[in-house]
Amino acid sequence: xxxxxxxxxxxxxxxxxxxxxxxxxxxxxxxxxxxxxxxxxxxxxxxxxxxxxxxxxxxxxxxxxxxxxxxxxxxxxxxxxxxxxxxxxxxxxxxxxxxxxxxxxxxxxxxxxxxxxxxxxxxxxxxxxxxxxxxxxxxxxxxxxxxxxxxxxxxxxxxxxxxxxxxxxxxxxxxxxxxxxxxxxxxxxxxxxxxxxxxxxxxxxxxxxxxxxxxxxxxxxxxxxxxxxxxxxxxxxxxxxxxxxxxxxxxxxxxxxxxxxxxxxxxxxxxxxxxxxxxxxxxxxxxxxxxxxxxxxxxxxxxxxxxxxxxxxxxxxxxxxxxxxxxxxxxxxxxxxxxxxxxxxxxxxxxxxxxxxxxxxxxxxxxxxxxxxxxxxxxxxxxxxxxxxxxxxxxxxxxxxxxxxxxxxxxxxxxxxxxxxxxxxxxxxxxxxxxxxxxxxxxxxxxxxxxxxxxxxxxxxxxxxxxxxxxxxxxxxxxxxxxxxxxxxxxxxxx
Numbered sequence: 001x002x003x004x005x006x007x008x009x010x011x012x013x014x015x016x017x018x019x020x021x022x023x024x025x026x027x028x029x030x031x032x033x034x035x036x037x038x039x040x041x042x043x044x045x046x047x048x049x050x051x052x053x054x055x056x057x058x059x060x061x062x063x064x065x066x067x068x069x070x071x072x073x074x075x076x077x078x079x080x081x082x083x084x085x086x087x088x089x090x091x092x093x094x095x096x097x098x099x100x101x102x103x104x105x106x107x108x109x110x111x112x113x114x115x116x117x118x119x120x121x122x123x124x125x126x127x128x129x130x131x132x133x134x135x136x137x138x139x140x141x142x143x144x145x146x147x148x149x150x151x152x153x154x155x156x157x158x159x160x161x162x163x164x165x166x167x168x169x170x171x172x173x174x175x176x177x178x179x180x181x182x183x184x185x186x187x188x189x190x191x192x193x194x195x196x197x198x199x200x201x202x203x204x205x206x207x208x209x210x211x212x213x214x215x216x217x218x219x220x221x222x223x224x225x226x227x228x229x230x231x232x233x234x235x236x237x238x239x240x241x242x243x244x245x246x247x248x249x250x251x252x253x254x255x256x257x258x259x260x261x262x263x264x265x266x267x268x269x270x271x272x273x274x275x276x277x278x279x280x281x282x283x284x285x286x287x288x289x290x291x292x293x294x295x296x297x298x299x300x301x302x303x304x305x306x307x308x309x310x311x312x313x314x315x316x317x318x319x320x321x322x323x324x325x326x327x328x329x330x331x332x333x334x335x336x337x338x339x340x341x342x343x344x345x346x347x348x349x350x351x352x353x354x355x356x357x358x359x360x361x362x363x364x365x366x367x368x369x370x371x372x373x374x375x376x377x378x379x380x381x382x383x384x385x386x387x388x389x390x391x392x393x394x395x396x397x398x399x400x401x402x403x404x405x406x407x408x409x410x411x412x413x414x415x416x417x418x419x420x421x422x423x424x425x426x427x428x429x430x431x432x433x434x435x436x437x438x439x440x441x442x443x444x445x446x447x448x449x450x451x452x453x454x455x456x457x458x459x460x461x462x463x464x465x466x467x468x469x470x471x472x473x474x475x476x477x478x479x480x481x482x483x484x485x486x487x488x489x490x491x492x493x494x495x
Contacts, residue, residue: 007051007065008081011091011128015045015098019121022114031113035106038117042099045124049095052088058477061484063134076193080134085481086262086332089474090255091131093339097251098124101244103456104347108354109157116157119149120244130256136184136195147173150245158240165240172223172233180220183213201267210272217264224257227317228287231310238306243350246302250309250342255335258316270489277321285414287314292421301359304429305345308385311418312338318415319400322407323489328482329475330399336474337392337467344381344460351453355446361429366438371448375434377457382430384464386423392467
């Protein structure tokens with residue numbers, strides 16, 4: 001809490017209440033009002049989140065802006081919020097991305113406009129709750145509740161196979177998290193009737209128990225990342241989701257899985273985390289290499305970027321389970337960078353789809369002749385996706401590769417292959433879409449970016465370059481929390 005202001009509660013409830021207000025505008029006759037209210041609500045959500053960054057004390061690993069009140073006294077479940085250097089940047093990223101999603105859907109969504117905008121605002125507040133919750137049951141409620149608006153977004157505004165994709169997404173994520181609920185109930189009794197996540201961190205648990213708990217959490221969070229082989233829901237969800245849904249999926253919800261590893265798996269089951277690290281690293285490297293190869297053969301741009309996201313998130317889980325400072329900080333930087341780059345790539349595909357109503361690479365070609373400004377921005381984002389030095393995409397990957405060298409040369413060698421594969425599938429897509437002569441008459445009618453589209457892509461371009469050139473503000477914020485987590489994980493919790 002800052003000077004009497006419950007900032008974390010505001011970041012959660014301002015967008016949720018704004019979503020309810022937008023929903024109340026009703027039918028599409030009031031669509032202009034719904035859009036305006038949604039933008040005001042999204043900007044207000046970002047405004048109340050910004051002081052978390054400007055007033056954050058990077059010199060401590062303690063939870064900050066803490067709020068506490070009893071919620072369900074009979075079960076000792078509390079409304080307990082707080083953020084550290086790991087969760088605060090992710091919360092801010094979510095609030096920022098919500099503004100982009102509202103702008104991206106401004107003219108594109110023409111039916112059920114109020115419901116569409118409200119779904120993203122409500123989801124934004126629920127996701128902020130995931131990153132801020134310090135009570136395990138509160139975390140679980142937010143973790144599950146955020147699935148509902150995303151399920152609706154895919155199922156109502158998605159493509160031809162939207163129902164299949166929405167149900168598959170919901171079942172994968174729901175079934176994975178049910179085991180997490182069992183683990184939380186077990187820990188509740190071990191902690192003498194407490195659901196406090198920080199109390200769970202101090203429990204002395206035997207290695208067999210830790211392994212079982214680790215696997216329960218792992219299944220919940222691995223599906224969210226998603227890790228190979230539980231990744232198959234993501235390409236379907238991306239292809240069928242509207243542009244805003246794809247942006248939130250890639251930029252935010254995948255990060256919740258990695259955040260879960262950092263908040264639950266490592267500190268609660270540190271010995272099991274070390275014991276099973278080889279297993280996680282293997283799955284991560286499979287994602288980096290194999291999924292990168294799968295991306296190479298895609299003909300649908302959204303599916304290509306979806307597989308690219310799985311490959312890049314493999315870097316995140318690899319960095320986390322290397323158990324050194326460079327790897328973990330690199331993983332966190334990669335999470336933020338991927339939020340910018342993946343959002344930019346999906347928004348760019350959305351810009352093209354709005355004009356031509358096709359995501360097939362073969363339907364384009366020569367786009368630079370008609371949309372030079374867009375082609376220039378897409379080039380920057382493509383280079384960032386390929387890990388070009390000077391862009392945010394390079395920083396996190398390079399840090400993780402350097403960290404991997406310290407552990408095992410072959411880990412680093414396999415991880416570094418993403419720099420080749422990423423360049424191959426991204427630039428191959430860019431070449432076929434943007435360069436060459438115009439061969440399809442439909443491309444000749446395409447117009448360059450309108451001011452609204454230029455605005456959100458230009459902001460992302462600035463962030464991609466700024467993070468790539470000077471990532472220190474990010475690493476400074478997270479360094480104390482990362483050091484504290486690594487020190488905790490290094491100490492055995494065996495009884």
